[in-house]
Amino acid sequence: MEPATRKERLCVLSAYLTANPNQLYPLSYFSELFGAAKSTLSEDISIMRSAFSRRGIGEIEVMMGASGGVRFLPAMPAEEMRRALEEIAQKLESPARILPGGFLYTADIFLSPVYVEKMARVLWNFFKNTSPDFIITVETKGIPLAMNVARFFGKPVVVARKESKLTEGSVVTINYLSGSSKRMQTMSLSKRAVREGQKALVIDDFLAGGGTVRAICEMMKEFGIIVVGCGVAIATREPEVKRIKHYKSLMVLEQIEEEQQKLRISVNLA
Amino acid sequence: MEPATRKERLCVLSAYLTANPNQLYPLSYFSELFGAAKSTLSEDISIMRSAFSRRGIGEIEVMMGASGGVRFLPAMPAEEMRRALEEIAQKLESPARILPGGFLYTADIFLSPVYVEKMARVLWNFFKNTSPDFIITVETKGIPLAMNVARFFGKPVVVARKESKLTEGSVVTINYLSGSSKRMQTMSLSKRAVREGQKALVIDDFLAGGGTVRAICEMMKEFGIIVVGCGVAIATREPEVKRIKHYKSLMVLEQIEEEQQKLRISVNLA
Numbered sequence: 001m002e003p004a005t006r007k008e009r010l011c012v013l014s015a016y017l018t019a020n021p022n023q024l025y026p027l028s029y030f031s032e033l034f035g036a037a038k039s040t041l042s043e044d045i046s047i048m049r050s051a052f053s054r055r056g057i058g059e060i061e062v063m064m065g066a067s068g069g070v071r072f073l074p075a076m077p078a079e080e081m082r083r084a085l086e087e088i089a090q091k092l093e094s095p096a097r098i099l100p101g102g103f104l105y106t107a108d109i110f111l112s113p114v115y116v117e118k119m120a121r122v123l124w125n126f127f128k129n130t131s132p133d134f135i136i137t138v139e140t141k142g143i144p145l146a147m148n149v150a151r152f153f154g155k156p157v158v159v160a161r162k163e164s165k166l167t168e169g170s171v172v173t174i175n176y177l178s179g180s181s182k183r184m185q186t187m188s189l190s191k192r193a194v195r196e197g198q199k200a201l202v203i204d205d206f207l208a209g210g211g212t213v214r215a216i217c218e219m220m221k222e223f224g225i226i227v228v229g230c231g232v233a234i235a236t237r238e239p240e241v242k243r244i245k246h247y248k249s250l251m252v253l254e255q256i257e258e259e260q261q262k263l264r265i266s267v268n269l270a
Numbered sequence: 271m272e273p274a275t276r277k278e279r280l281c282v283l284s285a286y287l288t289a290n291p292n293q294l295y296p297l298s299y300f301s302e303l304f305g306a307a308k309s310t311l312s313e314d315i316s317i318m319r320s321a322f323s324r325r326g327i328g329e330i331e332v333m334m335g336a337s338g339g340v341r342f343l344p345a346m347p348a349e350e351m352r353r354a355l356e357e358i359a360q361k362l363e364s365p366a367r368i369l370p371g372g373f374l375y376t377a378d379i380f381l382s383p384v385y386v387e388k389m390a391r392v393l394w395n396f397f398k399n400t401s402p403d404f405i406i407t408v409e410t411k412g413i414p415l416a417m418n419v420a421r422f423f424g425k426p427v428v429v430a431r432k433e434s435k436l437t438e439g440s441v442v443t444i445n446y447l448s449g450s451s452k453r454m455q456t457m458s459l460s461k462r463a464v465r466e467g468q469k470a471l472v473i474d475d476f477l478a479g480g481g482t483v484r485a486i487c488e489m490m491k492e493f494g495i496i497v498v499g500c501g502v503a504i505a506t507r508e509p510e511v512k513r514i515k516h517y518k519s520l521m522v523l524e525q526i527e528e529e530q531q532k533l534r535i536s537v538n539l540a
Contacts, residue, residue, distance in 0.1 A: 004321075006277070007276070007277065007280055007317050007321070008317070008320075008321040008324070008325075010277055010280045010281050010284070011280050011281075011283075011284045011317065011318045011321035011322065012284075012321055012322070012325050012327065013281075014280070014281045014282075014284035014285045014288075015284045015285070015288040015322065015327050018284075018285040018288065018289060019288060019289075020384070023384075033325075047277050047278070047281065048281045050278075051274070051277070051278040051281040051282055052281065052282070052285065054278070055278075055282050055303075057282065057285050099436065099437065099439045100436075100439075101436055103436050103437045104437070105437065105438075105439055105460075105462060106437070107429070107437070107438060107460060107462075107463065108426060108462070108463065111417070111420075111426050111427040111428065111429060112426045112427075113417055113420050113421035113424075113425075113426070113427075114290070114293075114424075116417070117289075117421075139409065139410045140409045140410055140413070140429070140431070141437075143410070143413045143414060144413060144414070144417045144427070147381070147383055147386070147414045147417065150381075150383050151383035151387075154383075154384075155383075156378060156381050156382045156383070157381040157382075157383075157414070158381065159377070159381060159410070161410070166369065166370075166371055166373050167369065167373045167374070167375065167376070167377070168375075168377060169369045169370075169375055190375075190377060192375060192377075192378070193377065193378065
């Protein structure tokens with residue numbers, strides 16, 4: 001293949017780097033791919049860097065030296081975060097989502113790649129300086145959100161399960177009180193999934209009483225793992241006192257009343 | 271902001287379009303974003319299109335007219351597919367993954383954003399002409415793969431659950447025989463999640479007897495939905511006769527023997 005032109009390289013470099021956030025590519029990788037000198041690539045990268053930074057797409061980091069390379073760190077301008085969350089909050093605020101028992105139907109939102117990507121980008125932006133080794137969530141509804149946050153960090157997800165399976169190998173199990181229903185619940189984590197001394201970021205879709213997130217944190221303590229943060233998409237206003245103190249929620253379910261078919265969700269960018 | 275230069279536009283356009291596969295962007299969207307004429311953007315797009323096509327990144331489709339626009343369809347060269355699947359198969363082939371009972375530990379692979387993205391890209395490539403309205407899977411381990419496939423189609427995921435929850439609203443439940451364990455199982459799907467006449471693509475992580483995938487197909491029939499394809503990451507060689515006839519698997523678990531700690535996985539690109 002004949003060597004690429006600058007314009008071609010800019011298109012391909014942009015596609016590669018943004019597709020794999022936080023992955024370090026050695027310059028030699030692109031140098032071979034394009035048949036271009038590293039100095040030429042450095043110029044490409046500085047054009048790309050200023051384009052991305054000017055449009056709020058993200059940062060391009062260049063690390064020098066033998067083990068160096070280039071990587072992409074996504075960004076999200078404050079205005080875009082607000083717009084994304086307001087759009088999702090509005091979609092969630094439909095009274096048709098009120099289920100018997102005063103529950104909120106959210107499954108479609110947490111299974112929409114577009115909305116999940118936006119919520120994950122905001123969470124990444126909030127937690128990007130925490131350097132977790134993995135993202136932990138509990139099955140089922142938080143998994144897509146956790147996967148998308150993990151993609152931005154370039155790290156894997158670990159899923160705690162509500163019932164342990166043969167296909168998980170040996171597990172550690174804890175019992176806990178679910179905050180809202182006050183029922184005894186079980187949570188298991190495969191011993192293979194984590195190592196002592198690692199750092200975990202907890203991500204979940206919904207936080208009411210906080211019992212589940214607290215149980216994850218306690219389980220992490222069992223494994224000798226440091227929790228560097230907790231982020232959820234939606235937290236309820238009530239109860240005001242949660243079983244966990246420090247967490248970030250993107251939206252707050254202020255009110256949900258089945259009888260009156262009333263529902264209010266606010267955006268929480270503070 | 272002053273108007274963007276061609277190089278800047280190429281970087282930003284590449285990042286936007288590849289981040290949202292199968293999403294149609296009106297040209298006017300970029301025209302406003304960059305303060306550039308549509309004719310100028312058309313030239314940008316044709317440079318980008320030839321760069322992407324030459325490097326096997328994907329196709330750029332341009333639709334003319336008032337409701338027209340531009341969208342990105344990912345591609346994956348055959349050689350890259352083989353390399354990706356061989357890397358994953360090799361990672362899976364470690365005897366340390368053999369669990370008591372002859373099960374295979376795969377949780378880490380299906381929770382790694384990088385590996386899941388690669389498997390999803392191959393599945394998208396295989397099913398891209400099926401035009402599903404949604405991707406369906408069953409909880410839990412297939413969810414990340416299904417979400418990534420869904421992202422390439424620009425469509426949502428629907429998850430059938432093994433136990434129904436209050437937060438799903440009213441559900442349809444079917445009982446079925448799990449192919450491998452011959453145990454009676456239950457599968458539920460929220461009535462809100464799908465509509466009669468839609469088209470579904472079934473995606474799952476693992477297929478042994480085929481009972482679960484068959485149950486999804488039967489459930490789709492209950493809802494009046496057409497199944498346009500079934501794709502799984504790994505299928506077992508045995509039993510040779512599955513409870514479902516037509517499916518695509520990326521890899522085949524040829525052999526797994528707990529006693530002898532033997533394990534063989536082949537790549538299936540045919």
